[in-house]
Amino acid sequence: MPNGKPAGVSCVHLSPSMRCILFGDARRPDLCDAFKAEREFCGDNREQALVRLAQLELQSLPDALALEGDV
Numbered sequence: 001m002p003n004g005k006p007a008g009v010s011c012v013h014l015s016p017s018m019r020c021i022l023f024g025d026a027r028r029p030d031l032c033d034a035f036k037a038e039r040e041f042c043g044d045n046r047e048q049a050l051v052r053l054a055q056l057e058l059q060s061l062p063d064a065l066a067l068e069g070d071v
């Protein structure tokens with residue numbers, strides 16, 4: 001994804017079975033190669049990982065957007 005991946009959008013290289021189709025391919029981004037799954041972030045399954053990711057996305061919103069939800 002040349003211009004980056006927006007939050008909440010699946011990577012175009014993710015297969016319907018949730019596998020990276022670039023795994024083992026030189027075109028796979030270095031960041032993806034470097035990422036090591038950790039229980040603190042990924043939990044024990046996909047659902048737990050998605051909950052944690054949603055929490056992090058909310059916590060990283062710019063202050064103005066985060067405050068709108070508090071009104």
Ligand code: SF4
Nearest residue numbers: 011013014020022032
């Ligand atoms: S590992 Fe990287 S390239 Fe592969 S599906 Fe996930 S985000 Fe996309």
